[in-house]
Amino acid sequence: MENTPNLKLPYILPSQAQKHVTHNEALQRLDTVVQLAVLDRDIATPPASPAEGARYIVAAGAASDWAGHEGKIACLLDGAWEFTAPAEGWIAWVADEGVLLAWDGSAWRAVSSGDGVTLEELADGTVKEIGINTATDVNNRLAVKADGVLFSHDDVTPGTGHMCATLNKADAAKDAGFVFQTNWSTRALFGTLGDNSFSLKVSPDGNSFNTGFNVRPDDGHVGLAGYTADANNDLGVKGTNVLFDRRANHMRININKNASANDASIGFQSGYSARALAGLLGNNNFTVKVSPDGTNYFTGLTVDGTNGVVSQNNLPRAVAGMNFNQTVPPGDAHLISLNSSISNPMNMFDPSRSRITVPVTGLYLVNYTGYFYVEAGTTIQTLQLYKNGAPTSPNAAAIGGGVYITLASSMGIPLNAGDFLELHGGSSGVQSVAMGSNFCFSVIYVGPSAV
The missing domain is CATH 2.60.120.40 (Jelly Rolls)
Incomplete structure (x- = not known):
């Protein structure tokens, strides 16, 4: 065996003359591949004025002195280019990109992306970008390409059994939420979007959005189908028709009040000004009242809660x-x-x-x-x-x-x-x-x- 099995360094043979030549060749090869850091991986021809010892990964389509050496490590030694073929598992740092690469036997693959990952970052948790099965970008520093992503509780001490995902934003006017896309076009948004209310928005085309619901942070009041939750209504619905369908045979809607002197009623408005009230208004009789102005009311009908007798209070x-x-x-x-x-x-x-x-x-x-x-x-x-x-x-x-x-x-x-x-x-x-x-x-x- 004339060379070492891994780095292919030449052995000095017992009968060999000019042993110093073999020794120097081994040193040059070590200098090329140990602590491997290349200047660039995107050029296919030798640079104009390279420095002695400059190293590059030869890009595809290599020409001139680099022709036929795609993927190899080119190093300028004594004014001539020497080429070293990488072995599977070799790691190289690309200086102009700040990226760590590894040779998988057929191509150089990114170990880190963006500004790269340092040992210090791995140790203190300040890794800038991570791509799992896909590349990251300026907007997505964590990118995952997979059929599923699992976040589970820690079942080992000091794990508490909880699992919480936290989304934080700078101020109320910003967004903290989840985006759901079809073929990279947004179809739903979910979170605190542009304010501190919690909302769900959907889109037919990725441009115009309709609000399905929003929850007011001040009191938990809910708005449905485009109604903006407000302080006066615990539940607001905006629409043309509302259907409550039976699950099996029956369908009942119950309105409960605390005591007889309270109200359990339905109000009818015109331009947000009440024009009619129907229900248990201040007692347990069923009463219908109407108003011309939202302030003054006239009782049109009363059904006595004890005997069912109907009175038309303002019948002329x-x-x-x-x-x-x-x-x-x-x-x-x-x-x-x-x-x-x-x-x-x-x-x-x-x-x-x-x-x-x-x-x-x-x-x-x-x-x-x-x-x-x-x-x-x-x-x-x-x-x-x-x-x-x-x-x-x-x-x-x-x-x-x-x-x-x-x-x-x-x-x-x-x-x-x-x-x-x-x-x-x-x-x-x-x-x-x-x-x-x-x-x-x-x-x-x-x-x-x-x-």
């Missing part, structure tokens, strides 16, 4: 009576002087004018009953409804004299807001007496109607 209605006996002169119809409010929740009845005025346009049910004493000599007694000072039909009438008679009528009549109704009575012959305690005049709103 009035019931009027009379608490005295009125003498009705003979001749044309005279105003019956109704002066007693039996039911007048909306102040429709004016006892000073003996009339009922309707507040809204619609169809009304009108009932009236009158009781008269008709003196002898009277042939006809009438009781008629007047609208805005003019008679309507039908006209309740009775024939007789020297007797007590009852006149009554019931009708549905369309009215406009502001129309007023009165009762007028008359007799032929002599006077009659309207017996007050037996008079009743009621007007009740039924519903909308074209007038």
Whole structure:
């Protein structure tokens, strides 16, 4: 054997002359490959003015004096280029890149990237970049190419059993989050994005993003489908339609309150100003309220929580009576002087004018009953409804004299807001007496109607 098996250094043979030549060749080879640091690995022809002992890794496409020596170590010795073929596992430092390379038997592979990895960095944990099965770049100092990445708890003391990944950002306006991509185009973002709220955003094209949800850091309030969580609403949803579907057969939504005096309700708004409330409002009755301005409310419907009785609190209605006996002169119809409010929740009845005025346009049910004493000599007694000072039909009438008679009528009549109704009575012959305690005049709103 004339050479060493690893570095191929020539042995000095016993019978060899000029042994110093062999020894010097061995020293030159050692000087070339020991503590191997090359100046460059990207040039394919000799540099213009290399220094004695300068070393390079010959790049692909080698020409001139380097032709045919791709991948070898070229070293300038005594003005001539000497080439050394690397063996598997050799390590070389590339000075112009700050990269550590290793020869794998067929090519030089990067052991470190970027500014490289020093022993000091490995020792104190300040490694600048790590690429696992892929290269790093200026934006991604840690890069991994794999089907999966596992982060597990440390099950050996002093491990606590926990596993936490921490993402820190410089200030609220920056991002700390995860990016999910399809073919390198972003389709979802997850984290504290541009502020300190926690949000999920998705994108159909990698350019425009839609917010799926965000959570306010101040109180944990949640916004869904593009609604920005705020201080007033624990949950906000922005959308056109919302569906709650049954899991099996039933689907129930429950709204719970702390005590009877609290509210459990649904509000309806226009331009973020409340216009209706429905639910248990300050008690355990089911109530519907409406508002013209978001401040003043009118109760439209109440269902008693103890018996289910329905009350239309602001249903336009009035019931009027009379608490005295009125003498009705003979001749044309005279105003019956109704002066007693039996039911007048909306102040429709004016006892000073003996009339009922309707507040809204619609169809009304009108009932009236009158009781008269008709003196002898009277042939006809009438009781008629007047609208805005003019008679309507039908006209309740009775024939007789020297007797007590009852006149009554019931009708549905369309009215406009502001129309007023009165009762007028008359007799032929002599006077009659309207017996007050037996008079009743009621007007009740039924519903909308074209007038």
